[in-house]
Amino acid sequence: MENESLEKVKQQVVKFVASCNHNRSLELLDLLSQGKMLRSKLILKIAGQTKESIKLCAIIEMIQSASLLHDDVIDEADTRRGKPSINALFDNKTSIMFGDILYSKAFSELTLMDKQIAYTVADAVTKLSIGELMDVELTNSFNSSYDLYFEMIYNKTASLIEASAKAAALLVQKDPTSFALYGKNLGLAFQMIDDILDITQDSQTLGKPAMLDFVEGKVTIPYLLLYERIDNKDKLKSLYKKELNSDEQLWIKEQMVKYDVLKDSIAQAKQIGLEAIEAIKADQNSDLINIMKQMIDREF
Amino acid sequence: MENESLEKVKQQVVKFVASCNHNRSLELLDLLSQGKMLRSKLILKIAGQTKESIKLCAIIEMIQSASLLHDDVIDEADTRRGKPSINALFDNKTSIMFGDILYSKAFSELTLMDKQIAYTVADAVTKLSIGELMDVELTNSFNSSYDLYFEMIYNKTASLIEASAKAAALLVQKDPTSFALYGKNLGLAFQMIDDILDITQDSQTLGKPAMLDFVEGKVTIPYLLLYERIDNKDKLKSLYKKELNSDEQLWIKEQMVKYDVLKDSIAQAKQIGLEAIEAIKADQNSDLINIMKQMIDREF
Numbered sequence: 001m002e003n004e005s006l007e008k009v010k011q012q013v014v015k016f017v018a019s020c021n022h023n024r025s026l027e028l029l030d031l032l033s034q035g036k037m038l039r040s041k042l043i044l045k046i047a048g049q050t051k052e053s054i055k056l057c058a059i060i061e062m063i064q065s066a067s068l069l070h071d072d073v074i075d076e077a078d079t080r081r082g083k084p085s086i087n088a089l090f091d092n093k094t095s096i097m098f099g100d101i102l103y104s105k106a107f108s109e110l111t112l113m114d115k116q117i118a119y120t121v122a123d124a125v126t127k128l129s130i131g132e133l134m135d136v137e138l139t140n141s142f143n144s145s146y147d148l149y150f151e152m153i154y155n156k157t158a159s160l161i162e163a164s165a166k167a168a169a170l171l172v173q174k175d176p177t178s179f180a181l182y183g184k185n186l187g188l189a190f191q192m193i194d195d196i197l198d199i200t201q202d203s204q205t206l207g208k209p210a211m212l213d214f215v216e217g218k219v220t221i222p223y224l225l226l227y228e229r230i231d232n233k234d235k236l237k238s239l240y241k242k243e244l245n246s247d248e249q250l251w252i253k254e255q256m257v258k259y260d261v262l263k264d265s266i267a268q269a270k271q272i273g274l275e276a277i278e279a280i281k282a283d284q285n286s287d288l289i290n291i292m293k294q295m296i297d298r299e300f
Numbered sequence: 301m302e303n304e305s306l307e308k309v310k311q312q313v314v315k316f317v318a319s320c321n322h323n324r325s326l327e328l329l330d331l332l333s334q335g336k337m338l339r340s341k342l343i344l345k346i347a348g349q350t351k352e353s354i355k356l357c358a359i360i361e362m363i364q365s366a367s368l369l370h371d372d373v374i375d376e377a378d379t380r381r382g383k384p385s386i387n388a389l390f391d392n393k394t395s396i397m398f399g400d401i402l403y404s405k406a407f408s409e410l411t412l413m414d415k416q417i418a419y420t421v422a423d424a425v426t427k428l429s430i431g432e433l434m435d436v437e438l439t440n441s442f443n444s445s446y447d448l449y450f451e452m453i454y455n456k457t458a459s460l461i462e463a464s465a466k467a468a469a470l471l472v473q474k475d476p477t478s479f480a481l482y483g484k485n486l487g488l489a490f491q492m493i494d495d496i497l498d499i500t501q502d503s504q505t506l507g508k509p510a511m512l513d514f515v516e517g518k519v520t521i522p523y524l525l526l527y528e529r530i531d532n533k534d535k536l537k538s539l540y541k542k543e544l545n546s547d548e549q550l551w552i553k554e555q556m557v558k559y560d561v562l563k564d565s566i567a568q569a570k571q572i573g574l575e576a577i578e579a580i581k582a583d584q585n586s587d588l589i590n591i592m593k594q595m596i597d598r599e600f
Contacts, residue, residue, distance in 0.1 A: 074397075092373065096374060133397045134322075
């Protein structure tokens, strides 16, 4: 059932792109690697499968793809989900402009929907782009502000999930505020857990070097807590943006255990997840509760 | 009076960007070089100065700036209108993401306007992006199709001018079809004349090397006509995408005179301009007629 609905979403994306009357865009669409369509799943679980909800899903997936096309240019990424990226296959121009085509087509279709839905989704794209810039700005120097960290991950990761959930609720006259909070917290918890796994998992499980965030200048939630609690702040700072050897990696992990930093980071993510479940309890939607539970009740 | 209105448009852009609550975006906005705001002038001449028309102008200017920010990344341009470009001052990431912020903020504000206006403008951005891609595609090999040339310059140059004029007409309950045609033809004639000047003007007047289009693989209207009429098609094709010496430049110009190509290209642009004037004759708007007349009745 879910796969059938997601298939319909993919077909709707093809229809939207086909209506641009530009064959090259259809060819490029075919070359995009398909993600897990998490935002579509969320929308379908809130709004059910209707013509309108499928369109909303397609719009959100186009926005997500556009954002990744621009990301890949910026990161000079050669692959995306194991397939060659558009900028690697062709060039930056194609990737940037095809991103703009997907963004603008998504916005065109949005203007045909309910005004509040349209504004909600368009506004999330602004936040998403601001989040991308903040992410870079925050790597310029050691950030010790929780507020800036949360503002950044809210914009970069949570805003489009929040908008997806809110827009889905608006489609079926459910309470937009509760579902927006659910989506926001789902996004925040997801990013926090991702940031924790960077430290607790080995590189094989991660599919990239472990403990890379700190090397890249990202002071994530466990590092924020550690910096607040640790006595030897200078030593921690001296390792910032440095290629870490195994002794240094071990020292950081030991300090994180000593100061209960990982435990408390996980507890914070779980708390945010539980607030999300609380926000939508009136809806008694066991699927949504399980999505959140599976994410926070995992091995770290 | 006009300057006062354009000042209000600039202030409105600042207000829109300020409402994103991201100081860095305001700083970046301040670094953008200001264009002639041709689209705003057009909107104000059609819709007059009201709160709504100023907002529409600001939205269109943000879209235009976003498109130039992405262009500068693609062209690796160091300057824009004599000022250093954002990608040169900072990096591609900043330029792409600030472009996305301006695009999405413009779309967010559009969703608060009349649906037909919102759709018209959003759809033009899709066309604009398709036009940019077509422009590159058409330089892959010698294009001898008029249809493709006109489709490309319509998308790349005329679509946003068309949308600006149509949206302005919709704001004040004027006939959207007539004003859309005026805007479209203004854009087409503008691009054709730009393509003709590449051949007739010297590099000092152009501010860039003369006859650069053909070297860059662009088969513009005079070349299309020449290719159709010339006996020695092979020689013309042999010069395509080649650094031309002065003898070769001279040969092309002589052939263009011999086959009446420049004269007829200018005549075509004028005809398109006259159709634009005809389309809006019921409105008796002397400003709009003069804008078009000044463009087509010039020295070549």
